[in-house]
Every structure is written in C-alpha cells, then in structure tokens.
Amino acid sequence: MRLTNRAKHLEKKPMTLVEKMYLPAIAQGLGITIKHFFRKKATIQYPEQKRELSPIFRGLHVLKRDEEGKERCTACGLCALACPAEAISMEAAERKKGEEHLYREEKYAAVYEINMLRCIFCGLCEEACPKAAIFLQPDVMAPPFYERSEVIYGKDRLVEKMEQRANTGIEKYVK
Numbered sequence: 001m002r003l004t005n006r007a008k009h010l011e012k013k014p015m016t017l018v019e020k021m022y023l024p025a026i027a028q029g030l031g032i033t034i035k036h037f038f039r040k041k042a043t044i045q046y047p048e049q050k051r052e053l054s055p056i057f058r059g060l061h062v063l064k065r066d067e068e069g070k071e072r073c074t075a076c077g078l079c080a081l082a083c084p085a086e087a088i089s090m091e092a093a094e095r096k097k098g099e100e101h102l103y104r105e106e107k108y109a110a111v112y113e114i115n116m117l118r119c120i121f122c123g124l125c126e127e128a129c130p131k132a133a134i135f136l137q138p139d140v141m142a143p144p145f146y147e148r149s150e151v152i153y154g155k156d157r158l159v160e161k162m163e164q165r166a167n168t169g170i171e172k173y174v175k
Contacts (some may be wrong), residue, residue, distance in 0.1 A: 057120045058136040061114055063158045072133035079116035082128035087118035114153045
C-alpha cells in the first residue's frame with residue numbers, strides 16, 4: 001500500500017573501470033587540498049599579532065569617574081535590573097561627611113560586583129545606566145581566569161584608576 005505518489009524510482013548503473021578505481025574522487029580531493037594550500041591562512045600569530053576587533057565590540061567593564069575624579073555610580077540598581085544574566089549585584093550606602101571628594105551623590109555603591117561567569121557582554125547595563133557610570137570598553141578583552149575566586153569582579157577591579165583615566169580615550173564614548 002502506498003500513501004503518496006512521491007516515491008522516486010532509481011536505476012542503479014554499473015560503475016565504469018575508472019570509477020571503480022576511485023580516480024576521479026582522488027583527483028577531486030587533491031584539487032580541494034591544493035586550492036586550500038594557496039589560500040590566505042585564517043590563523044594569526046597571537047602574541048605578536050593582535051586580531052582586529054569589531055567597532056561594536058563590548059569588552060571588559062569599567063566603572064567610570066567624572067571630571068573631578070568622583071565615582072559616577074549612585075547604586076540606583078538599573079544596571080542590575082537590565083542584566084538578563086543577573087550577573088550584577090550591588091549594595092547601596094549613604095555618603096558620610098568628609099567623603100564628598102569620593103562620590104558625586106549622597107548615595108553610592110558600597111559593594112558593586114559582576115560575576116564574569118554569568119556576564120554575556122550584551123551591553124544592556126551600559127544602556128540602562130542614567131549616570132553613564134558603567135562602560136564596556138571597546139578595546140579591552142576580559143582576561144582568562146583559572147580559579148573561581150578570580151571570577152567575581154568587585155569595585156577594586158572595576159573602578160577606573162586615575163592614571164588610567166588620563167591615558168585612555170574612552171571619554172569620547174561616554175555621554
């Protein structure tokens with residue numbers, strides 16, 4: 001019993017002597033190999049050569065400072081809410097007297113952590129921040145880590161250093 005009329009009847013032709021010796025298949029395989037032999041190589045010599053990054057590349061996170069060197073982050077939590085991987089966690093604290101030179105607003109992030117195992121470098125945290133405090137650098141890749149203790153990036157690794165601020169041209173990307 002047939003369900004459809006789509007069945008195709010194939011005739012099996014006997015192979016010729018050349019086909020039995022697989023000479024055309026061997027010649028075709030050698031042709032492909034020779035063609036690939038003269039192509040430009042896809043690999044690069046990594047430590048000496050750096051790969052060109054895309055203009056929309058999103059790299060390592062940095063917590064920015066303002067023009068006076070104060071931290072921009074006010075611990076509003078919008079970056080943590082926008083993160084689809086839930087990689088960002090923070091704790092807010094009140095600024096005390098004598099700390100006016102460290103923080104812009106009365107509220108600041110006492111603890112700001114990013115779990116790099118969870119982070120997918122989507123850039124939604126950067127877009128959600130009203131103070132332009134979090135920034136994904138376009139030229140710095142996240143370094144490899146070999147222990148779980150190296151995975152959580154705290155403020156000690158995220159806050160922009162003052163000498164780093166003077167040497168980078170990141171300001172042109174920040175609002």
